[in-house]
Amino acid sequence: MSTESISSRTDALHIQPPIQGPLRRHTHTYDLLRQCIHCGFCLPTCPTYAVLGVEMDSPRGRIYQMKAVADGKLAVDTNFIEHMNCCVGCRACETACPSGVQFGKLIEAAREQIQLEVPQEAAPPSALEQSSTALTPSLNRNPLPLTLLRRFFFEIMLPSRLMLTLIFGGLKIYQRSGLQMLVHRTGLLRFADSLPTPFKGKLSTPEALMANVQGEIIPRPLPERTPALGVQRYRVGMISGCIMDQVFHDINEATIRVLSTNGCEVITPQQQGCCGALHIHAGEADKGRELARHNIALFEQYDCDAIIINSAGCGSTLKEYDHLLRDDPDYAERAKIFSAKVKDISEFLMSIPLQKQPGELKQTVAYHDACHLLHGQKIKQPPRQLLQTIPGLQLVELKESDWCCGSAGIYNLTNQKMAQQLLERKMDHVIASGASVIAASNPGCMMQIAMGVRQRGVSIEVVHPVQLLDEAYQASGIYSYKASKRLTGKSFFIGLLIGLCVGLGLKALTHLSQRQEDI
DSSP states (O other), X not given: OOHHHHHHHHHHSOXXXXXXXXXXXXXXXXXXXXXXXXXXXXXXXXXXXXXXXXXXXXXXXXXXXXXXXXXXXXXXXXXXXXXXXXXXXXXXXXXHOTTXXXXXXXXXXXXXXXXXXXXXXXXXXXXXXXXXXXXXXXXXXXOHHHHHHHHIIIIIITTOHHHHHHHHHHHHHHHHSSHHHHHHHTTHHHHHHHSSSTTTTOSHHHHHHTTTOOSOSSOOOOOSEXXXXXXXXXXXXXXXXXXXXXXXXXXXXXXXXXXXXXXXXXXXXXXXXXXXXXXXXXXXXXXXXXXXXHHHHHHHTTOOSEEXXXXXXXXXXXXXXXXXXXXXXXXXXXXXXXXXXXXXXXXXXXXXXXXXXXXXXXXXXEEEOOHHHHTSSOOOHHHHHHHHTSTTOEEEOOTTTTSOOSOTTTHHHHSHHHXXXXXXHHHHHHHHHXXXXXXXXXXXXXXXXXXXXXXXXXXXXXXXXXXXXXHHHHHTTSOOOOOOOSOOHHHHHHHHHHHHHHHHHHHHHHHHHHHHHHX
């Protein structure tokens, strides 16, 4: 879609500017839009523009469309939605922008506007909608199964530790019981993926991303208080995350051990919830604000010197709680205080004198810059400096280390073709680096690159930088720990029960969907 087509469509149909939502004139978001001077420095850094070569799929083009919506020159229609949802949200354009345009906040505002205007339930189009389809693309309603899945994911699954435990417990038992092997050998997955449903052709990637989920079927809760090893110098809070704690529970444990070793009392409240990052990235801002208020109120009770996060995407959102709650009179100031305390694990460790000498690790490591750490939080050197403190570790350059791998939150699930193209580009450089280990500071990047490693059939390990430091501390004899066993008889039956519960839940969801369609 060109700028000329926007003008012609505006002439053909009278469009009213939004009366609610962030994309309105005389708002903070509108002021951010006006900072763009249309210089085009962002274009070479944009992954989707590099692949598609379409102006409307560049940061400059997307800002033009957002402003057109706010000015009443463009409707929130299927074209607008397509261009906004095609954005990976990597924020590389922010690093390149000479005017300091905060594109991450803008794309989140656009997606919030979309959620306010997209009909979420299946219903016949009104007479007005039918008459307008000849003039402008209709605003398609989401199919009911997709709407139900979205509501389940954002409103039930992510905010609930119990539901996350059930889902991922079922996934682990599916993988470890031999059921996954059976599904592949019998072709059941291919058959299910070929059925004429809204999910046709989209089931294989989620299954491939979640290959070999490690840890116990039901992860043991992280200790609420972990004392410092030796003299206590800091009291820090630990954000354990939602999916992070289920898929990479071992990274959370390693983070706590490393912090404790360096003089930190670590507080990990059991009542903490999802940070809301995935909600906000997807336009579910109201739920994101609700989750933010909960976490702020919870961590206020502990008077921490810093609040530590080991997930780049979550950290970027946590540091922007002040922006998210800027119009909330009860939380605006509290959010500023909270956000100022949030530190990425590498950022924090490199700001204090490390107390212990790591042992030697003879490994060749390349570091991948997670987008929301480099571009979102402006943190480039601390992870590299952290790795360079480990004796014997050789850090090699990864070409285009700052280029998105295609994970981008849940982008690799919703935009699978584009995500795979970005992954292919990343994997070419990963293999060319000659590294035996790829370090990344974000769980989504780790899963995406690990999937690429399996697809290429190469022997490369994908880890978090803090895992390498944890391993080095163990090598020096500072501490040791025993890894959890993968599967025991007791955990098998627990997992089987979890899998049954998950299956019944999905069956009920499918039944509800069918009933609604019949109605």
